[in-house]
Amino acid sequence: MTGSLDGKVSIVTGGASGIGRATALMFAREGAAVVVADIDATGAARTAEEIAAQGGRSIAVTADVSAEADCVTVVETAVSTFGGLHVLFNNAGIIRRADAIGTSVEEWDRVMAVNVRSVFLMCKHAVPAMTSGGSIVNTGSGWGLKGGGNAISYCASKAAVVNMTRALAIDHAAAGIRVNSVNxxxxxxxxxxxxxxxxxxxxxxxxxxxxxxxxxRSGTPDEIAKAVLFLAGDAASYVTGTALVVDGGGLA
Known part of the structure; x- marks a missing residue:
């Protein structure tokens, strides 16, 4: 690895497992301090401990990022523990596999809260902390760019993330903050x-x-993490508002 995030402070939501865990570990190997946020306290702590065991800097925060107070805590922890904030990876997400008839209102609301409101809330509180500019990467999905069967709430939520990313990129470019989605x-x-x-x-x-x-074949978490690392780092210094598809050619 190149140390492309040396001196950076990052937040990874949904960092307990899967793509979030792989990205947190990769960010740390590239020199970033990592705040691992997840509603799964045990999993978040495990990721932070793995980073520490490899010589990196990390802290775990138990958070439901659909709740504003928890988002504030995550950002404040990054700033108070590591002295700033440069990279935010909004990765927390859930899926409910059902059509409109089979999706309850409560399930719809929960998917929207975790997949969409969390991105809004984390950005709302992270952007002011990015005093020297920064990079935000949001996890969309191939199903945020096309439809999919028996996943109406998930498809709607990820489409919202993709277009919210574009709006954020426009709003905060003047502050030196790039915003992209990985799909x-x-x-x-x-x-x-x-x-x-x-x-x-x-x-x-x-x-x-x-x-x-x-x-x-399906992708691996590390393959997605490499794309996130690209968008997060200076190699993508002129990339903002884009929806990067990483899917083995599925949408093609």
Missing amino acids: PGDTDTPMLREEARQLAEDWSAFAADAADRPMG
């Missing part, structure tokens, strides 16, 4: 396995269907 295809994470459970599908059959794309 993964099916990636072998605990959330993908949760999708199979919700659909009551055999994991092997579900995984085979998820791999039905030109490259013939």
Whole structure:
């Protein structure tokens, strides 16, 4: 690795597992201090401990990022512990696999809260802390750019993230803050396995269907993390407002 985030302070939401964990570890290897935020306190602590064991700087914060007070705490922790904030990766997310008829109002509201309101709230409180500019990366999805079956709340929420990213990029460019979204295809994470459970599908059959794309396989968390690292760092210094698709050719 190149140390491309040396001296930077970062926040990773949903950092307990999957893409969030892989990105937190990668940010740390690249020199960033990492605040690992997740509603899963044990998982967040485990990620922070892995970073420390590898010689990095990290702190875990238990947070429900759909709640404003928790978002304030996450940002304040970054600033008070590490002295500033330069990178925010809004990655926390959930999925409910159902159509409109099968989706309850409560499920709709929870998906929107975790997937959309959290991005708004984290940006609302992180942007003022990015006093020397910074980079924000939001996790969208291929299903934020096209439709998908039996996932109406998830598709709607990720489309909102993609366009909110564009609006944020316009609003905060003058402050030196870049905002982009990374849009993964099916990636072998605990959330993908949760999708199979919700659909009551055999994991092997579900995984085979998820791999039905030109490259013939699902992605790995590390592959998505590399794309996030690119968007977060100076290599993407002239990239803002973009929706980077990382899906093995699925949307193609």
